[in-house]
Amino acid sequence: MEKVALITGCSSGIGDATARSLLHEEWTVVATARNTEDLEGLADAGCETAELDVTKPAQCTNVVDDVVERHGRLDCLVNNAGYAQLGPLEDVPTRELHRQFDVNVYGPHRLIRAALPHMREREDGTIVNVSSVSGRVATPGMGVYNGSKFALEGMSDALRGEVSDYGIDVAVVEPGPVETNFTDRAEAEIGGLDRSGAYEQLYAFFEDASAVNGVGAVPPEAVAEVITEAAVSPDPRSRYPVGRAGRFGVAARFLPDRWLDAAYALVRRFSR
Template sequence: MAKTVLVTGASSGIGKATAIYLSQKGYNVYGAARRAEKLQELIKYGVNIIALDITRDDSIVFCIKKIISEVGKVDVLINSAGLGSYGSLEDVPIAEAKNQLEINLFGAARLIQLVLPGMRENKYGKIINISSVGGKVGLPMGSWYHASKFAIEGLSDALRNEVREFGVDVIVIEPGGTKSEMIAIGAADLMRVSGNTVYSKLALGIEKMYSSMEKNAVDPVVIAKLILKGIEANHPKTRYIGGAMAKPMLFIRRILSDKAFDKMLMSQMK
């Protein structure tokens, strides 16, 4: 019997590519997202679609109950729903910061809570959390985005050792530059929030960097293939890295001191 996979954030980017790719590989895939109209395209690839607002507990509970009522279990959870909202820490309203954490962290955690009982009972499960190079490297103007991704890294490390004995694997995916509407949306959001403040010069530098990143970004199916590796490995890695500049950036971050890395980083934003 095919394994059942739930992919959140399936309306675009990595989530969409992963839902399609895994369905083509024979998995029973449920693709979930808030924008239900954008999920319709997935039907032709054999993906089951569910409207899911990751910020609402009733929506999250309904999503998991629906899958369990139809097929009895969730074998693989892929937390791909995400928001990249930018601006200086001083400029970003706390309400927007909380929304980002609801989507990138708390929504993922709630889904994990709901699928774990079944995974423990079946002595099998894969929880795959989509982090980012931004879960290891913090860029200016992205404080809340990076806070959410650093948090998902820490959550995954703690969870991995909590559930190991039950046959459940916890895997972190760390993409670099990947083609997605999030890059353009993030750049526009940055200028909306900080483009006319005392941080405008830095905001313009970051926007320029985003434009360069967009040109070099890889197709999200590259990340979908990494996710499949993690699902099919009997003893998966704790982290899989892919996408434009991901490995070089993490290597440089590892070998440089904080101040040397800051200097290198800021030189790219002039």
């Protein structure tokens, strides 16, 4: 019997590439997004598709239950849906902080809670949470996004120990910059802030698309390949940094805070 994966955030980028990658592995793939019209290409490729807004609790539960009812199993949940709210912490309203966590943290939590009873019953399953290098090292102007990904990393670490006795694996995938429309969304989010006027140099830095996307960005297919590796492995690693920038960024968490602060100050100085 084919294994079954449920993937969130499949309208483009990493989610789309992951759905196609798992299809290539001959899995049954249920690709989801808020707008199913964005999934037509995946449907044509052979995916099942479903509408899913991860901020809607009932919809999260219903989608998972529907997958299990139709296929009798859920082998892998890939929590990929997410976005970045950039901006200095002072300038980001609390309502936007809540919205960031609603998608990047509460959304995965809703789906994990819906999936675990089914995985426990079969004593098998893998949960792959797509985090970021930003979930391991924080940078000025990204505190809200950092906070959401740090939270996802912490929940994943706790969950891994909680479910290991039930044959369930938890893996975190940590890309660096990725060549997707993630940058456009991030720029839109930062553009809607009511600026205090105290951080214009920081805004100028982030309004340069290269500052968000970064040198060394990898294609979404590279991230999808790593997610697939975690999904198909009988003993996945707890963490998978992706790309040179991702591996370097994750390693940076071991540097002393003073070194990191000095590095950020140097970047600001040369970006003036």
